Amino acid sequence: MKLILYLLWSSLLVCSCQKERKTIKPGNIWTDNNGIHINAHGGGILFYEGKYYWYGEHKIEGKAGNKAMVGVHCYSSKNLVDWKDEGVALEVIKEGTGHDIEKGCILERPKVIYNPKTQKFVMWFHLELKEQGYRAARSGIAVSDKATGPFAFVKSLRPNAGQWPRNVKDIHKQPVGDDVQEHYCGGKGCLPSHPDTLNLLGRDFDKGQMARDQNLFVDDDGKAYHIYSSEENSTLHISQLADDFLSESGNYARFFAGRYMEAPAIFKKDEKYFLIASDCTGWAPNEARLAWAPSIFGPWEELGNPCRGEEAELTFRSQSTFVLPVQGKKNAFIFLGDRWTSENAIDGRYIWLPFQFDENGIPYLEWMDEWSLDYFD
């Protein structure tokens, strides 16, 4: 009898220990099923048929890792803590081929959504053509029959060529000066005037709008949206995708003109749309911004920095990449951010924190050294 009780007690102990191990430790090394630090930076997560799939930039060691030397890595998980390496879902193409996604290009912030009509997995990513710095500002699209890939490259484009946004202003339809035609701006503070008066939208009307930091969002009605930093990063565009998700629909709008919103991620709670984004300071962390809207096409209103406590002004030394609604749990949303280590790109860390909601239902984030999904129960 004593022995049975002892065995029972010790198995309980083992169970509770195992349970305890299922925690998320923001900023720590996060190993996959092979004991290797997960390599999926600037990532996003798809839930499909009972499993989560995490896609992100595969980085290599050193500064070279900031360029795409391998492709987009995929991992799968049922519990969001234990991740199985599913390999490289989208591979870059051999050097010297001149291909859009040739090895050494810049391929950032890949996101995958599933299209039930075509039964295809569709990936969008920020693409910078090889040896052109951040000038190209294109979107790449790849497609697969399986969540884990292999994804086949379809095309790259500048979104919404020849289309005016829903909220176009008269000024955008005026002729654009030569100085603006040739203007190139890699970041914040290098535009001579406000983006509206400079009319970058009009400048890029024919060839398509610039798209750098980007994300995808699928609404409850199945419509998908592409959210991208445009107009030399100064202004965010929200653009509905075509039914097959392989191109833009032409139905889009511009928001936060001159606010340099980067790293955008949208989620929806109680019929309200929330956007979390960052400021524009390259790999260096900055203060996050939260905004809300009653509909995806606005009006969007900024709500300030959603982070609280120590290092709140630096988003806990991270930059947003995605907001994940946890399946089967109500009002359970996880902030996913990257703590970039651009000197040794592969060492970048993942900052995952649960969103909390104040008495008015406004989301906020607090640092946690360690937490588990039980937090949402």
Ligand code: GAL
């Ligand atoms: C950040 C952006 C990253 C990457 C980086 C390059 O602002 O969010 O995705 O493009 O700049 O400096």
